[in-house]
Amino acid sequence: MQSTFPRLLLDHARQRPAAPALREKEYGIWQTIDWQSLAKMVEQVACGLHQAGLRRGEHLVVIGANRPRLYATMLAAQSIGAIPVPLYQDAVAAECVFPINNAEVRFAVVEDQEQVDKMLEIRTQCPQLQYIYFDDPRGLRNYTVEGLGSVDELIAAGGVFAQQHPQFFHAEAEQAQPGDVAAMFFTSGTTGNPKGVVHTHRSLIDRAEAGAEFDRLTHTEDVLAYLPPAWIGQNIFSYAQWLVCGYVVNCPESVATVGIDLKEIGPTYYFAPPRVFEGMLTSVMIRMEDASRLKRRMFHHFMTVARRVGPALMDGKSVGLADRLSYALGDWLVYGPLRNNLGFSRVRVAYTAGEAIGPDLFTFYRSIGVNLKQLYGSTETAVFVCLQPDHEARADTVGVPCKGVEIKLSDSGEILVKSPGLLKEYYKNPKATEEVLSADGWYHTSDAGFIDSHGHLKIIDRVKDVGRIQGGVHDGAMFAPKYVENKLKFFPHIKEAVAYGDGRDQVCVMLNIDFDAVGNWAERRNLPYAGYTDLAGKSEVYDLICECVEKVNADLSEDAMLAGSQISRFLVLHKELDADDGELTRTNKVRRGFIAEKYQPLIDALYGGKSEQFIETVVKFEDGRSGRVSATLRIMDARTFAPVKAAA
Incomplete structure (x- = not known):
């Protein structure tokens, strides 16, 4: 029988109680939370939310950056059968109105004063929003608003309830079934109101397991969680796969410190959209243009070697002895220090997705020894549809169908997908659900593409845009x-x-x-x-x-x-x-x-x-x-x- 997220948490807490689960950087110092401590925190938050009136099947919005207590809140909601709905922390207040009303949300757990202010601003438009809990109390001391409280207060109340009812949390967590709704993610809403994509424990965990098996992920991985938790890509990498594999998720101190935190952590498993990789390369080239003439000449010389030799080495192909020696010298003088400066000194697997990545950009990272690969998926498919195997990474494809996935093309060239990771439905939108999910289980991606002679999927564009x-x-x-x-x-x-x-x-x-x-x-x-x-x-x-x-x-x-x-x-x-x-x-x-x-x-x-x-x-x-x-x-x-x- 497949598991659920609360059961995965409790399994880690039982089997590896003292192993690190989460790290958070606070005032420049990394603080570690082990699995046992996390399970206790989740129990207290779950009991606190239950005592406040959150019930099975209800939605709860979570708004903020990657924070341990917000992760614990999502687990706590799932433990008592409620459904977490992460929203983008950089969304303006008006953008939160539709999701909150659509999902009939009474409870919001947010990160800080900025998010509290947004919730209070829209309360007249969302009259059912009764309870707002904040994680970071800075700036909120003099707020006297009905229904506003801190996560600290929630944990304290939950701790008392847990002592009085020691079996409650575990009994509730055991009620969850793999087919139950685990989370809801709202789409971008490029052509109208966003749609709530409903996923079950089974769909999310199955895809997390498929991705972990594909890249041989274990509990020894280190991940930096810096992208919005409301984006399913970040959610899969730092929540679903985290709970499946039991690796360590590291939460940066702030957006401004991500670059520094990346170097300090040195993740082994890394994910970023192309724009992040573009930004990194742009900063490297800007710094090189400002470097001394000798350093510039050395950099450009060895990058020429890297472009010629690096991708072949990364793909496991043989190269001549002279090229191998030149590359080794370049690795010592240029590529190694560069990977270290970027925070990629320990990266074993790096992925990019969301948009096409430029061939030059893709080749640059692979040529300096970063195992950068592409994947294909969407919110509706729980991310993992196609992945590039090691030694088969190419800039113009998005990989081969991963475990459990079938792909076919419609007469118009649209990519159709059948997978255990497909959405259950669009929330309260049966018409939209029928448009993308056929009666025989095929999901219409709206992407145009084809399978090449090597069995890799190539994406051309959105069908409607071609x-x-x-x-x-x-x-x-x-x-x-x-x-x-x-x-x-x-x-x-x-x-x-x-x-x-x-x-x-x-x-x-x-x-x-x-x-x-x-x-x-x-x-x-x-x-x-x-x-x-x-x-x-x-x-x-x-x-x-x-x-x-x-x-x-x-x-x-x-x-x-x-x-x-x-x-x-x-x-x-x-x-x-x-x-x-x-x-x-x-x-x-x-x-x-x-x-x-x-x-x-x-x-x-x-x-x-x-x-x-x-x-x-x-x-x-x-x-x-x-x-x-x-x-x-x-x-x-x-x-x-x-x-x-x-x-x-």
Whole structure:
């Protein structure tokens, strides 16, 4: 019989009571919680929540960063049959209203004052939200609000209840069945209200076990939990697999200290979306540009060796003795110190997912000895659908179907998945459930792709986004916007891209520069600038970005299917796309339709042949205030290339 999360916790507490379960950095010092202490904390929180009125089948929202007591709260809720619903800690208050009302939430356990303020702000819109408990008391001493209390108070009350009813917790935990609902995760809501994805203990644990078996994970792993717990990727890696394997999850002190904490922990099992790996590489290249000439020459020399030899060594292939010796010297002088500086000195398995990763970026990490691989999955599939085996990691695929997964393609090229990890349903949304889950158990991913000759899955784009060019020299050619956008974002100077072209005679793109990378580039050329908007509009920056765009076009011209997706015109936006402004989802995916409406004058100018266009935009600041930013944006033509005919 398959287990449940509370049973897994109790098994670890019984079998390995003194082994570390969680670490949290507080005031610069790592504090360790062992499995026995964690089980006791979970019991106290569970009893406290029960005493406060939380009942089996009810939902409880958890909002905050990765914190031991928030993890304990999720386990506590599951132990008494309630359903934890993690929400994004960086979501504005209004974004929390729909999930809380949709799930009829009465209880919220949050991290700190910021999250308490959000809950209090929306209480009039969520009248059923009765109880709010906070983990960090700083700034909350003088709050006198009905239903507001601390996790400390909850634990104290639960401790008294547990003493009076010593069998209660274990009896409740034993009632849980693998088929019971374990958690609910809300989707990004790119096209409307988010949907609550309902997962059972069985679906989450099965996929956690499949991933652990695939990569031979054990209780000896160290993981750094730094991404939002509301994102199922982080939840699987630092919650489901943590409880399945019994390894140590480390919680950083804050967002600002993640880089330092990563180096201190040196995780053995690591996960990050491509943007994190991009940011790391950008910072490395910026530092190298500021290094001495000797260090720069040494770095570039050995990186040339690494690109030639490293991936082959990582794939278990044989290389010549001279290359092997050169690589060993490079490892001593460059790659080893670089891995250590990045925090990857102990990484055995590293994964990236969520978006396509650039071939150069992917090759860079593998060439310096980091076993970086790709996986494919979604909230609805409990993440693990396809994984890349060791020695078979390639930038243009997402791996092979993992244990228990079947894949087939529909007539339209959509990827269909059958897996033990599929969602039970979308909460209170049977119509949406029917749209994605067929009667015979196939899940419609909405992704277009195919299985290559090696049995690896390749993703092209979202099915609904794949379009056709109409008119012009490429009339009828396929247009895959995400594919184009990802190619652009492979360049360190480009942070974000939004491509348009479906039903039009050419492809046009709006871009964001990477302010740090381009700012460093400008400073080294003594190019003055007064902030993002000023820098983004510089003619020198446009020339730099145009080089990147034309390199993408040259690359696309060699792809028989996508040669028509070459970019004819582009502009650099005057502000960074932001989730708070509705332009990105909380997982940093572009909301292409929303952006098209918001920036309609810019799209009209791109397709109308204009050389510039004035735009004024409302922006939301971090403190909640609104303001306006305006600029006259330059529009630039890019060189396109004739499609390269394949050799006969």
